[in-house]
Amino acid sequence: MLPVKELQERSDRHPKPSDIKFQYGTAGFRTLGKTLDSVLFRVGVLAALRSKKLDGKTIGVMVTASHNPEPDNGVKLVDPRGEMLESSWEAHATALANAPSSVAFVAAVDELVRATKIDLSIPARVVYARDTRPTGPQLVTALKDGLEAIKAEYRDAGVTTTPVLHYLVRTINTKGTKDSYGEDTEEGYLTKISDAFKKLLAGKPPSPPLLIDCANGVGALMAERFKAYLGDIFTIDVVNADLHTPGVLNNSCGADFVKVNQKLPPSITLQPGQRACSLDGDADRLMYYYADEHGQFHMLDGDKITTLVASYIVELVKASGLDEQIKVGVIQTAYANGSSTKYLSGRLPVKCVPTGVKHLHHAAEQYDVGVYFEANGHGTVLFSPAAQELISSHTPSSALTNLRNIIDVINQTVGDALSDAFLVEAVLAHKSFSGVEWDSMYCDLPNRLVKVVVSDRNAFKTADAERRLVSPPGLQVKVDELMRKYGGGRSFVRPSGTEDVVRVYAEAATRAEADELAFRVAGLVY
Ligand code: 16G
Numbered sequence: 012m013l014p015v016k017e018l019q020e021r022s023d024r025h026p027k028p029s030d031i032k033f034q035y036g037t038a039g040f041r042t043l044g045k046t047l048d049s050v051l052f053r054v055g056v057l058a059a060l061r062s063k064k065l066d067g068k069t070i071g072v073m074v075t076a077s078h079n080p081e082p083d084n085g086v087k088l089v090d091p092r093g094e095m096l097e098s099s100w101e102a103h104a105t106a107l108a109n110a111p112s113s114v115a116f117v118a119a120v121d122e123l124v125r126a127t128k129i130d131l132s133i134p135a136r137v138v139y140a141r142d143t144r145p146t147g148p149q150l151v152t153a154l155k156d157g158l159e160a161i162k163a164e165y166r167d168a169g170v171t172t173t174p175v176l177h178y179l180v181r182t183i184n185t186k187g188t189k190d191s192y193g194e195d196t197e198e199g200y201l202t203k204i205s206d207a208f209k210k211l212l213a214g215k216p217p218s219p220p221l222l223i224d225c226a227n228g229v230g231a232l233m234a235e236r237f238k239a240y241l242g243d244i245f246t247i248d249v250v251n252a253d254l255h256t257p258g259v260l261n262n263s264c265g266a267d268f269v270k271v272n273q274k275l276p277p278s279i280t281l282q283p284g285q286r287a288c289s290l291d292g293d294a295d296r297l298m299y300y301y302a303d304e305h306g307q308f309h310m311l312d313g314d315k316i317t318t319l320v321a322s323y324i325v326e327l328v329k330a331s332g333l334d335e336q337i338k339v340g341v342i343q344t345a346y347a348n349g350s351s352t353k354y355l356s357g358r359l360p361v362k363c364v365p366t367g368v369k370h371l372h373h374a375a376e377q378y379d380v381g382v383y384f385e386a387n388g389h390g391t392v393l394f395s396p397a398a399q400e401l402i403s404s405h406t407p408s409s410a411l412t413n414l415r416n417i418i419d420v421i422n423q424t425v426g427d428a429l430s431d432a433f434l435v436e437a438v439l440a441h442k443s444f445s446g447v448e449w450d451s452m453y454c455d456l457p458n459r460l461v462k463v464v465v466s467d468r469n470a471f472k473t474a475d476a477e478r479r480l481v482s483p484p485g486l487q488v489k490v491d492e493l494m495r496k497y498g499g500g501r502s503f504v505r506p507s508g509t510e511d512v513v514r515v516y517a518e519a520a521t522r523a524e525a526d527e528l529a530f531r532v533a534g535l536v537y
C-alpha cells in the first residue's frame with residue numbers, strides 16, 4: 012500500500028512552481044537550483060520506487076549540475092550497476108516532476124506503481140551524494156523528505172564526485188558476489204585506483220608533477236584525498252580548489268571552459284613543456300593540454316584521450332597473445348574531430364552514436380573492450396565480463412599484468428576525470444611520451460561550436476547519429492551546399508539536450524574556414 016497521507020502531506024511542503032515544466036533530459040533534471048525543491052522531493056520517491064521495481068537493489072541519486080554555472084543544480088538517478096537510469100523511466104521521472112499539485116503527484120505515483128507492476132512490500136534502498144553547489148544542502152533535505160515519505164532506507168555519501176557515487180552504487184550492489192567491484196566506500200575507491208596506478212608506474216622514470224585544475228568544485232576534495240594515497244610515487248598540484256568563495260565554481264576554469272574556449276584558464280600559467288588537465292564541476296570530464304617549447308597552448312581533448320588509450324590497450328592485448336579473442340572498439344559522437352576518426356578507423360572498429368553518455372556506454376558494452384570518450388572529455392573504457400575473465404586467467408606476462416592494472420585504474424561505471432587522468436599518465440609513462448608526442452598521433456582539424464537560440468528547439472530532428480537534420484524540411488540540403496564550398500569541411504546541427512538552444516558544429520582545413528562555415532550554418536538555423 013502507498014502511504015498516501017504521508018506522501019501528500021510531505022509533498023505539500025514541496026510545492027511545484029506552477030510556471031516551470033521540468034524535463035528529465037540527457038543529464039537528468041537540470042535548471043536553476045532554487046527552483047528544484049519539488050523535483051528533489053519527487054525524485055526521492057521515484058528512486059525508492061525504482062529500487063522496489065528492481066528487487067530492492069540500491070539506486071543512486073546524484074545532486075549536481077556538472078559544468079554548468081554555480082546557480083544551476085540538477086539531479087540524476089543511477090541504476091544498480093552504476094549506469095544511467097534506464098531510458099524508459101525518464102518519462103516517468105518527467106511525469107512525476109510535472110504533476111501540478113500534491114494530489115496529482117500521489118495519483119501519478121499510484122499510476123506508475125500500477126503501470127510498472129511494482130510490489131510495494133519490497134524494501135527500497137537509495138544512496139545519494141551532492142557536489143559543492145550552495146543550493147545542494149537544501150535540495151538534499153527535500154530528497155530525504157521524499158525518501159522518508161515512502162520509507163526507503165538510505166545512505167548519505169556526502170559531498171563527493173559523480174564518479175564516486177556511480178562506483179558506490181555498483182560496489183554496494185555487487186558486494187559479496189563474484190562480480191564484486193571493490194569496497195563500497197570512498198576509501199575503497201581511492202585504494203583500488205591508486206594501488207593500480209602505483210603498480211603501473213613502478214619501475215618507470217618519475218612522471219613530472221601533474222597540475223590539476225579542479226574548476227573550484229568537488230573534484231578538488233577527491234584530488235586532495237588521492238594525494239595521500241599516492242605518496243611520493245606521483246605528485247599532484249591542485250589548482251582552482253576554492254570551495255568557499257561564491258561564484259567561482261566552473262567560472263573561467265574547468266574542462267568545459269578549456270574545451271569551449273580552446274584556451275588556458277586565465278588562472279593557469281604553464282612552463283614550456285608542462286602538461287596539465289582540467290576537471291569539470293563534478294569531476295566526470297577531463298581535458299588535457301600542454302605548452303610546447305615556445306609556450307604555445309595545445310589542447311588534448313576526449314578524442315586525443317581515446318586515441319592514446321585505445322592504441323595502448325590494443326598493444327597490450329596483442330602482446331598478451333589475446334588479440335584473436337579480444338576485440339577492441341571505439342565509440343564516438345558526431346563531435347569527434349574528423350582527424351581522430353580517420354586515424355582510428357584505419358586501425359579499429361569505430362562507431363558513431365548520438366550525444367550523451369547513455370548512448371556511448373551502451374554501444375561500448377557491445378565490444379570485448381569498448382573505449383569511449385566524448386570530445387568534451389567524458390568517457391571511460393569497458394571490459395566485458397568474458398574479456399576480464401580471459402585476462403585474469405591467462406598465463407601472466409608483463410603485458411598482461413599491465414592490462415590487469417589498467418582495468419583497475421579505470422572506473423568502468425562512468426567517466427571519471429581523476430581515474431582517467433591516472434590512466435593517461437600511466438600510458439604516457441609506459442610509452443615514454445610527452446604531451447608533444449601524444450599530440451602528434453594526429454593533427455586536429457580546426458573546429459568551431461556555436462549555439463543558436465531558436466524559438467523551438469524541438470523543431471530540429473536528426474538522424475544518422477545526429478549527423479543529419481531531417482527536420483525542419485530542406486535545411487539539411489542547404490547545410491550540405493555550404494559544406495561543399497569548404498573542401499574537407501564538415502558541419503552538423505542538433506538540438507541541445509541540456510539547454511534551450513540548437514548547436515552548430517563545423518570543422519574545416521583552416522581556422523578561418525571552420526569559423527566561417529559554423530557561422531554561415533548558424534545563419535541558416537537562426
Ligand atoms: C550531458 C551529457 C554529456 C553530453 C552533454 C551534451 C551525460 C551524463 N552527460 O552533459 O554526455 O555531452 O549533455 O549536452 O549524459 P548538449 O545536449 O546540451 O549538447
Ligand code: ZN
Nearest residue numbers: 077291293295
Ligand atoms: Zn560533469
